[in-house]
Amino acid sequence: MAYLSDLSVAPGTKAGGWPRWHAFDPYPMPCVARGRQLDLLIAFGTYERDDGVGHWDPPDISDLGLDDTTGLILGRGGDLQIFYCTTNPLHPVHSHVQG
Numbered sequence: 001m002a003y004l005s006d007l008s009v010a011p012g013t014k015a016g017g018w019p020r021w022h023a024f025d026p027y028p029m030p031c032v033a034r035g036r037q038l039d040l041l042i043a044f045g046t047y048e049r050d051d052g053v054g055h056w057d058p059p060d061i062s063d064l065g066l067d068d069t070t071g072l073i074l075g076r077g078g079d080l081q082i083f084y085c086t087t088n089p090l091h092p093v094h095s096h097v098q099g
Contacts, residue, residue, distance in 0.1 A: 012048035013070055016040060019081050023099040031085040031092075038083035038094055045070060046077045046099075075099045 009018045019026075019040045029038045048070060074080045078099020085091035 012045040013043060014045075015042050017043075019043065019083075019096075020079055020098060023078055029083050029094050029096070031087065033091040034085060034087050036085060036087055039086050041082045041084040041093065043082075044072055044074060044080045046072055046074050046079070 009020045011020060017040060020043070030036060031038055072080075075097040076099050078097060081096045081098065083094045083096065085093075
C-alpha cells in the first residue's frame with residue numbers, strides 16, 4: 001500500500017478537494033490580486049484511476065469493463081488543475097498541468 005495512490009488524494013476528474021502533486025512537489029500559488037493561497041476549483045484527469053490501484057473505485061466497477069481513460073490527453077497523460085481565489089471569484093484563476 002502506497003500513501004500517494006492508496007490513501008492520499010483522489011485521482012481523476014473532480015470538483016474541489018485537494019490537488020494531486022504526483023509529478024512535481026507542491027509550490028505556493030498565491031492570488032495575484034490578494035496574495036492569498038488559491039484553492040482547487042476543478043481538476044481534469046487523463047485517467048480516472050491511479051495505476052489501477054482500485055481503492056478509489058466504486059464497488060464492483062471492475063466487473064463493468066469500463067475504460068480508465070477520460071478521453072482527454074493532458075500533458076503526457078497527467079492532470080489539468082484550475083485554482084481560484086475564494087476571497088473574490090473575479091480574481092484571475094491559475095491553471096497547472098501535472099505530468
